[in-house]
Amino acid sequence: MPENIPGLKENSVNCYTAENAVEYYKQLSDFKGGRIVITVGLPHKCPMIPLEVTFAMHDFIKDRGLLDKTEFYYTYPIGRVHSLENVAKWAAPEFDAKGIKYETLFNMKEVDGKNACVRSEEGGEVKYDLLVAVPPHKGQEVIEKNGLGENGWIPTNRNSLHMEGEHGKNVIVLGDTTNLPISKAGSTAHFEAETAAENVAAVIKMGRPVKAYDGKVFCFIEAGKDRATYAMFNYQNPPQPKAPTGAVHAFKMAYNKLYWATARGLL
Ligand SMILES: Cc1cc2nc3c(=O)[nH]c(=O)nc-3n(C[C@H](O)[C@H](O)[C@H](O)COP(=O)(O)OP(=O)(O)OC[C@H]3O[C@@H](n4cnc5c(N)ncnc54)[C@H](O)[C@@H]3O)c2cc1C
Structure with a gap:
C-alpha cells in the first residue's frame, strides 16, 4: 500500500510486484551515483527484504563501479535495524563493514518529491536521489x-x-x-x-487434532550477490544468524528450484 503514505507511490521504487520490480531494475541500472535511501513501512511481506535489497543493491552498484559515488542510507521504523533482535545484531556490523549508514526510529510520514526528501513521524528528514521503499502492506x-x-x-x-x-x-x-x-x-x-x-x-x-503450530519460520538472508545466511526461529526460540557464506547462497539458489519439486512430491 505505497498509496497509504503521501508521495510514496509516485516517488519511490519497490520490488513487490513484477511491474514495480522491472521499474526498480531500470532505475538502479540508470543510476549515476548519489544517495540511495531505503525506507520501510510496517507490516510488510518477507521480513528480510529491507536488509536483502540493501545488501543486493550495494553489490550491484559496486559491480557498476559506482561505489565511491554512492551513499546508502537505510531507515527502519523501530530502535534497531531489524525487528528480530538477533538479526539486527548480525546486520548492523555488516552495514558498518560496507559503509552503509542507517537511522532507526524512522516511521515514514510523507515523501516530498519536489524537494526529494522523505520525512518521518519522529521529525527526521532525509534527502534522496533514489528512494527504495518497502511499503506498508494490508490484508485482502x-x-x-x-x-x-x-x-x-x-x-x-x-x-x-x-x-x-x-x-x-x-x-x-x-x-x-x-x-x-x-x-x-x-x-x-x-x-x-x-x-x-x-x-x-x-x-x-x-476425531481430534494432534499437532500445534509452534511458530516455526525459516528465512534465508542474502547478504549481497554471492553470500547468504539464514534465520530459523519459532515462538520460543529466537534466530541465531551466523556469518554469511558462499555455500549458503549456493544452497538457496538450488533450493529455489528444489522446493517446487519437493512440494509436488517429485523428490
Ligand atoms: C519480493 C518478495 C520476496 C520474498 N522472499 C521470500 C523468501 O525468500 N522466503 C519466504 O519464505 N518468503 C518470501 N516472501 C514472502 C512470501 O512470498 C509470502 O509470505 C507468501 O507468498 C505468502 O503465501 P500465501 O499463500 O499466504 O499468500 P499469497 O502467496 O499472496 O497467495 C494469495 C493468493 O490469493 C489470491 N487472492 C487474493 N484475493 C483473492 C480473492 N478475493 N479471490 C481469490 N483469490 C484471491 C492472490 O492472487 C494470491 O495468488 C517474499 C515476498 C516477496 C513479495
Whole structure:
C-alpha cells in the first residue's frame, strides 16, 4: 500500500510486484551515483527484504563501479535495524563493514518529491536521489469488507490455526492472511500447512487434532550477490544468524528450484 503514505507511490521504487520490480531494475541500472535511501513501512511481506535489497543493491552498484559515488542510507521504523533482535545484531556490523549508514526510529510520514526528501513521524528528514521503499502492506479487502478481520487480517489462534470466534471452528487460516505477529513468509505458510494437513487427517481418522503450530519460520538472508545466511526461529526460540557464506547462497539458489519439486512430491 505505497498509496497509504503521501508521495510514496509516485516517488519511490519497490520490488513487490513484477511491474514495480522491472521499474526498480531500470532505475538502479540508470543510476549515476548519489544517495540511495531505503525506507520501510510496517507490516510488510518477507521480513528480510529491507536488509536483502540493501545488501543486493550495494553489490550491484559496486559491480557498476559506482561505489565511491554512492551513499546508502537505510531507515527502519523501530530502535534497531531489524525487528528480530538477533538479526539486527548480525546486520548492523555488516552495514558498518560496507559503509552503509542507517537511522532507526524512522516511521515514514510523507515523501516530498519536489524537494526529494522523505520525512518521518519522529521529525527526521532525509534527502534522496533514489528512494527504495518497502511499503506498508494490508490484508485482502474481501476480508475487511465482510467483517472477517481488521485491516484484512483474519484473527487466528497461534497454535491451532483456527479462525477465532464463533464461525472459526471449521476454518483453518494459513499464510500472510493470519493476524499472527510472526513473519509473513512463504516458509511460515509452508510450516503452518504441515500442521493443518496433519490435523485435518487426524480429525477425519480419530476425531481430534494432534499437532500445534509452534511458530516455526525459516528465512534465508542474502547478504549481497554471492553470500547468504539464514534465520530459523519459532515462538520460543529466537534466530541465531551466523556469518554469511558462499555455500549458503549456493544452497538457496538450488533450493529455489528444489522446493517446487519437493512440494509436488517429485523428490
Ligand atoms: C519480493 C518478495 C520476496 C520474498 N522472499 C521470500 C523468501 O525468500 N522466503 C519466504 O519464505 N518468503 C518470501 N516472501 C514472502 C512470501 O512470498 C509470502 O509470505 C507468501 O507468498 C505468502 O503465501 P500465501 O499463500 O499466504 O499468500 P499469497 O502467496 O499472496 O497467495 C494469495 C493468493 O490469493 C489470491 N487472492 C487474493 N484475493 C483473492 C480473492 N478475493 N479471490 C481469490 N483469490 C484471491 C492472490 O492472487 C494470491 O495468488 C517474499 C515476498 C516477496 C513479495
